[in-house]
Amino acid sequence: MSEEVRKEIKEELNEKPEEGKPAPAEDLSGPEGDHLSPIVVTELKQPMSVWGIGPVFGLIAIGLTVAAILLRDKWIFESGIPESEVLRYIYIGFGCLLILAAIVMYWKAVFGIRIDSFIQSGKVCKAGIYGWTRNPIYAAILFACTGALFISGNTYMYVLPILFWILLTILLKKTEEADMIKRFDDEYLDYMVNVNRIFPKPPAR
Numbered sequence: 001m002s003e004e005v006r007k008e009i010k011e012e013l014n015e016k017p018e019e020g021k022p023a024p025a026e027d028l029s030g031p032e033g034d035h036l037s038p039i040v041v042t043e044l045k046q047p048m049s050v051w052g053i054g055p056v057f058g059l060i061a062i063g064l065t066v067a068a069i070l071l072r073d074k075w076i077f078e079s080g081i082p083e084s085e086v087l088r089y090i091y092i093g094f095g096c097l098l099i100l101a102a103i104v105m106y107w108k109a110v111f112g113i114r115i116d117s118f119i120q121s122g123k124v125c126k127a128g129i130y131g132w133t134r135n136p137i138y139a140a141i142l143f144a145c146t147g148a149l150f151i152s153g154n155t156y157m158y159v160l161p162i163l164f165w166i167l168l169t170i171l172l173k174k175t176e177e178a179d180m181i182k183r184f185d186d187e188y189l190d191y192m193v194n195v196n197r198i199f200p201k202p203p204a205r
Contacts, residue, residue, distance in 0.1 A: 065145040134191065
C-alpha cells in the first residue's frame with residue numbers, strides 16, 4: 001500500500017500517538033546536582049475487547065427496528081405500506097435473503113472462525129468470513145435489522161438501514177479501527193485497503 005493511502009487513513013481516523021512506545025526520558029538532578037538515571041515511562045497496551053462496539057450498535061439498531069415494526073401501520077406511517085401485493089412479496093423475499101445472509105455471517109464469524117481466540121491472542125483475523133468483511137458480526141446485525149424492516153413492508157422505514165450504516169461507520173472509525181491501527185500499523189492498514197468495512201466482498205485472488 002502506498003504511503004499516501006496510509007497517511008490518508010490515519011488522518012481520517014484522527015490517529016493519536018501510538019501506545020506502547022516509550023515517552024521521552026526526563027533528566028532529573030539530585031539535591032547536590034548529581035544526575036539521576038533517566039526515567040522512561042512506557043504505556044502498556046490494554047487487551048482488546050471481546051465485545052467491542054457491538055452492544056452499543058446492537059441496542060440502537062435493534063431497538064429502532066422493533067419500534068419501526070410496531071409503528072408500521074400507525075398514524076402517518078400507514079401510507080408507507082404499498083398497496084401492490086407483488087411489491088409486498090418482493091419486499092418479504094428480499095428481507096428473508098438479508099436475514100439468511102446475516103445468519104450465515106454470524107455463524108461463520110462466531111463458530112467457524114472462533115474470533116474470540118484471535119482477540120485473546122492479540123492477532124488480526126483475516127481468515128474465512130473475515131476475508132470478505134472486516135466486521136461480519138456487525139454486518140450481520142445490520143443485515144438482520146434491514147431484513148426485518150423489509151419484511152415489515154413499510155417503505156418509510158427503509159431509511160433506517162442507511163442511518164444504521166452511517167452510525168456503524170462512525171463508531172468503527174472512532175473506536176475499533178483507530179485502536180487496531182495503533183496495535184498493528186501497516187498490517188491492519190493493508191487489511192483495510194483489501195477488505196470492506198461492512199459489506200461482504202469476495203477476497204481478491
